[in-house]
Amino acid sequence: MNSIEVDHLTKKFGDFVAVNEISFQVREGEIFGFLGANGAGKTTAIKMMSGLLQPTSGKAIVAGYDVTTQAKLIKRNIGYMSQRFSLYNDLTVFENMQLFGTIYKIPRTELKQRIMDSLAALELTKQANLLVNSIPLGWKQKLAFATAILHKPKIVFLDEPTSGVDPIVRREFWNLIYQTASTGVTILVTTHYMDEAEYCHRISIMADGNIRLLGTPEELKQQVGVSTINDVFVEYVKH
C-alpha cells in the first residue's frame, strides 16, 4: 500500500515554477530519500505534502488524505522534524514532549507513560528533567525525532535531520530511522550527506523543480554508470 501518492504536483510563485509536475509514490514502511540541489524545490514539495502549502495544480494523497481538501487531517497523521532544531530550549526534555503531545491531542491518561517509554527507548530517562538547552546536540536531534513520532504518525518527514551532526551520532540517528520504519512508519528524508542516501530504500533527485531520477540507490548507480550516489548526484545536478 502507498502512504504517499503524488500526481503532477505543481507549485508556482508568480512566474516562477518551484515544483514542476512531480509524480511519485512512497510505500508504507519505506525509507524514501528526497534529494536535490539547494533551491531545487524540495522544501516546497514537502510543505505541500504536509498540508502547509496549497498546490497550484496536481494532486497528492498523503496517509490516505487529499492535501487540497483535508490538510487538517494530514497534519494530525504525520510527524515533521526540520533541519533547524525545533524544540524549546527553555523547557525540560519532558516538558517539550508534553507540549507537543498535548498539541497532538494525545489523551492525558496516556501521555506520561508514552513519554517515559519513548525516553527509555532513547536511554534518556535520567535526562527527563534537564533543560533542553543543556543537553548535547546529538541527544537533541534524537529527542526531536522522538517528539515528532510521539503521536504515532503514519508518515514522518525529516528535513536534513543530521545536518552538522558528528559521524557517530549520524549513524545512531539512522539506526533510529530504521527501527521506526520497521514498525511500518513511512519515512521521507532529505539530506546532503550522500552516504546516507545509500541507506534509503529508494531515492529521488530533484533539480529545478523536476524529479530527474528515481529508483533504488543500486538502480541509479547502474543507470548512470558510476559507483557512488555522490557521483550520480554530481552528474545530474551540474549547475
Add this chain to the structure above:
Amino acid sequence: MEALSVQKVNKVYDKTVQALQDITFEIREGELFGLVGPDGAGKSTLFNILTTLLLPDSGEIRILGMDLINDYKLVRQEIGYLPGTFSLYPDLSVKENLDFFAVMYKSNIEENMDLIRPIWRQIEPFSKRKAGKLSGGMKQKLALCCALIHRPRILFLDEPTTGVDPVSRKEFWEILQTIKTQGITVLVSTPYMDEATLCDRIALIQNGKILGIDTPQSIIQHFKGTLYTFRSADIFSLLKALEDCPLQCNYYPYGEYCHIAFYEDMETAMPQFLQFLEEQGQEHGEIKPIQPSIEDCFIEIVKMHRHE
C-alpha cells in the same frame, strides 16, 4: 612565519559550559587549514575569539605578529571573516553590499577587483538584486566577495558549506583553492569529513578539545585499527549481530558498505570473524582491506576518547 599562533585558549560560558579547553595550534602563512568537527564542538566560539569579537578567558593568541587582544584594531584591518550565519544586508543590493564593505575598510571595489573577479563574475548578473533575494549559493559567493574586498591576509570561514548541496560544495572548494594561490592564509571550519582532505592540515575538534592536528594523509596513516569493508544483504541485521562479536573491533555502516576496524592480530582474527558471521547466518560479500577515510579516523579517535 606563523600567520596565527593560538596557545592554551580557554572559554567557559555561564561558569559551567566549557566551550574551549586548552586550544593550541599554529597556522603557517599561506596555509589552508581546516577545523573539522560537529556542531557544538566549539568551532564558532573559536572563530569569534580569533576575529576579535569575543574575549577568551585565558590563553595567548598572536596573529601576523600582533597580539590579538591588545592590537585588536590593527588585527581587524588584516582579517576577513565569513560568519556561519548570513550576515550581509538583505535590503541592500548585491553591488551596494560589496560597496559598503569596501568603504568600511577604506578601500573601493576597483582596488582589489582582481582578487575577487572569478567569484564576482558569477554574481555580477544579479548586481542590482537585493541580497536577501539571492539563492543560498549566490548569497555565499557574495559574502565571500565582501570578506575579501579589502584583501585580508587571513581569511576566516565558519562552515561556509553547511547545508549546501554536493555540487555547490565542490564549487566552493575550488574557489578556496584559488584564494590560496593569492597567498592568503585560510582557516575554514566544516562538519563534512570529506572536505578535510582538501586542506593542507586539519585539526579535529570535539567538545571544545582538539583531538589531533596533522596533514590529512598523516592522520590517515596513524589510523590504529586494521580496516575492512564489505557488503551485506541486510546491513541493519548485520550491525545487530555484530553486537555479540567477541573480537576487539569497531563497526559501522558506511554508505552501502559496512566498515569494521579490528584491533587484533588479523591472522587469527579474520578466520574467527568469518566463523562468527557464519554462525550468525549473516550473508556477506567479499571482506576487503581498505584505506581509512578521514571520517573513519574521526570515528576511531572519538571512540578512543570516549573510553579514556
